[in-house]
Amino acid sequence: MNLIHWISGHLSPRNRANPNSPLKILNLTREVVLAHRVEVADQGATRRKGLLGRSSLPAGEGLWIVPCESVHTFGMKFPIDLVYLDRNKKVKKVRSRVPPWRLSACLSAHSVIELATGTIHRTQTSLGDKLEFSSADPSISDLDSPAHQL
DSSP states (O other): OOHHHHHHHTSOGGGOSOTTSOEEEEETTTTEEEEEEEEEEOSHHHHHHTTTTOSOOOTTEEEEESSOSEEEOTTOSSOEEEEEEOTTSBEEEEEEEEOSSOEEEOTTOSEEEEEETTHHHHHTOOTTOBEEEEEOOTTSOOTTSGGGGO
16 A cells, blocks of 8 residues: 555545645544654655654654654664554554663554653553544644544
8 A cells, every 4th residue: 555645544634735744643542742743754765764863852743654663773862752553543552761772663563653752751642542643734724633622
């Protein structure tokens, strides 16, 4: 399946105009914003590079690697939080404060979100939580989304 088509199919109709634009991720289970600006790494080069070369990851930002069932932090300069998801954007596994020079995997995951350290603790995101993705572009409103009322 074409990944751009898959991502577009998982956004609400008003957010499908540019599936490569940054995303906002809501934890529907906890009724909290997980991240307000998440980039999508869905091509070989962007998936391989990940967060390498960055000196930090600001709170509220992240990287969604699709498809992905394992990551490494070799060569990174800062720790990160990891949220592994299945195809329905249900949390399969979380890892907090993964330091540089480590490996992490969830073989049943379809994708992983790399987030700023402390995000999992702040949002209380845990196994089984359901996430919703929408456009981070404020000019694209999604009034039909149930998460809009959170």
